[in-house]
Amino acid sequence: MNTAVPIIFFSLGKCRKFHPTLKSALANFGLDNVGHIEMPEDFSGAMLKSEVERVRRAFLHSGVQADVLRANFFIYDDETALAFPDLLHMAEKLFTAIYPAGVITDVYCLIDDVNLLENAGSRNAVFQMLGEFQRDEGFQIYLLSNLSDKNAFLSEENAAQTAALLTLFKNYTSSHRAGAADASRYNEFFFLENCKTRSGNFLTAGSVVLSVPHEAIGALIATEILLYGSEGGGTGAVCDVLPAPIFPPKRTVKSMEYLCGIAIPSANFADPLTRGQWISRLFGERLERIVGESEVPPDAEDDEQSEEDMFPGMNFYELLHHTGEDGDFYIAAKEDAEAALAELKTVCERHERWLNARPDLKNESPTRRLSPIKTQNLFPYALASEFLKRKVELQFLDEKIKVLERRVRSIYKFHKRLARCGDEIKKTIAAYNEKFALIEIVFHQGASDYFQKKFAEYAAENKSEIDKLCLEMTEALRRSEFNKFKTRLNEFVEKNILSAPMFALPVADILREMGEIPATAVAEWTMHCNHMGVRLRTGSTQLYTETNLYVPEAATGLEVKKICEARGIGRLNLFADENAACVAALYHSGAFDASELYYLASEDEGEDEGVDEE
């Protein structure tokens, strides 16, 4: 925005601390053609001259040439403000030489109503000084209080914003007004004519800005990511099959050559014994000992998966669902373990039947030629070999069951741990909920749904990115690094999502996209803001409040104007700038005589006069 008239902002004494905040607010509203001069309360003429000259050269350098200048002076309600008369006179002398058409002067006094009692002495002196100046010089004096009429604390940023908006409105040209707005241009005199005032021209002002609450939206998006997949969407990479467990390999069975070295007693193989009885008679318990001593295959002890490695690549909520007692993984693992138990039972029964039966000596008695005339019946060793094979199989099934039962227990313990992680997520979401509650305040009820839908669109277009982030969350939860992930999540939301086109819309576009009547929404908001007002501790009544609304679009603004004025908000002036990213409302309330600003009563007057608000 380009103003025709250059403006110099003076900050005197304690107000120099306010200066950076003011500069920032002016930049927010795109005010250029401004210069800034900071002066200590004990300034000298030479100092002031040097500063004025500096600013003038800067104006010339940037191509600003005008016959008239606006000078805005900022002071605090303390003793450093008492140097203001000297500052003003010296400045006017310097300006007269440079700007022959004159200087339009406004004074802004920041008053500390929070520490009313502490500042009483210096405040009275400052108001007396200003009152004398106003009567003699006639320029506008604005009081910017740090308390609203609801006794809510208003920050210095608010005061700077108000000053910036006042400057903005005073410098609007017709091209910036909403088309078909009132023909009369906003100016102080018009305002004052429409106010029921006493004599004196101290004005109070406040402002609010409706802009997109990025931090709140970021909190909402972060919540959506934390909940991503909890309603069955998820990564889509659901494993239908439980990952296979790792069983230890079967133990090796001794060869017949080895078995032929076992010492056995002589026996008549025609004896009617069962296989079990033969084994007992020939080998005693030595075969069991041989089975127990058979080499343990490598990696037999390493079959237990650590929880950190279980089910990699799955979304947290998928994991939570599938590992729960009703989940696919738990059920499948239990079924596997039960099936293995059933198989073991079958094999055990089969083994018992084999042991309890008599051997078929015809088919179970291989022989070995020891010499041309001597043959050895290898029935005992064939029996031992078959026995050992069966024992190894039983042993394998037993170990398999242990692995499968361990898997069921692991899934159960893993699920419990995930549930605790879920509590951690809930706590984080609760903290985010407090932040994004602001969305409903700034916009209206239902605004959260709008932003949730926006995120859903973003997630659909960037599915792999969101899936990857959710997997990172799952990994972080597994490894107890959730706090690190939260930092990463906030960075991701800010850099990747909030900067995406669908979230970078100006507030007016957002209001339109919400599907409601944007004008109604802004009108509601304006009505709401109108109640904020500023503190009126002067005892004045019958004050007329004027509101100026700064909206990005003329059409919306006209509707808002109609709604608000129909609802008795009073006069609503509109200013539009299609590049604006915010909707701002500036409120003026009343004009006061300096004598009404003496907050404290003297001993003779008794108690404080107090507030008599409209």
Add this chain to the structure above:
Amino acid sequence: MKNNYLIGDAPDGELRRFEWSADNKNNAVLEWDWPKNRAVKLMFIFPWEKEEIPDIEFFLGEEQTREIITRDLASHFTIPLEAEKMKFVCATGFFNEDKGISICRNPYVTDWVYRKIAITADAIYKPISLSPFHKVTLRVSASDYSPLTCDVLRYAIYEHGQKAGEYPLDAHSMSGACGFYLKKEQRVKFILDEKFGHLFELRS
């Protein structure tokens, strides 16, 4: 006898070394280095077969067996192990001014010393005519009964110096009633588990 002994400690009266072992004849062998204090001239040795060790006063009673070794003669002592396992309580002593004897209050006590069981194990080879095999019979006997014998003893088959297999034993297979056939180049060796070396001695 008890009344002739006092209980007391001499300065620098600790033994500088105290060791014990069992030899292969089932004797317990105790060895020590006498203390710095040359007044300590006596070593009282009390054999003991129970877990709990009573106070030294008990051992000084008339009923208790003891051996006394004097400093000038020896710093070791050998005694047959009359039970399967025994402990030895050893207390130093010195002469008082009145020629009485004082015994150290805190004796030295050995761990259990075990009598070793001697295992004799043989493999008897019987050739078979016209056969590359021979029949092997195992015969194992022990000087005393121990339920551990079957667990501590195994046999292995060696062929050309390489172990081809190792096998457990039980009472039946050690009795001489069990056998098997081996190739003539194969031989049997018996193996005693080292962990039980202090309880068993293998002679094969």
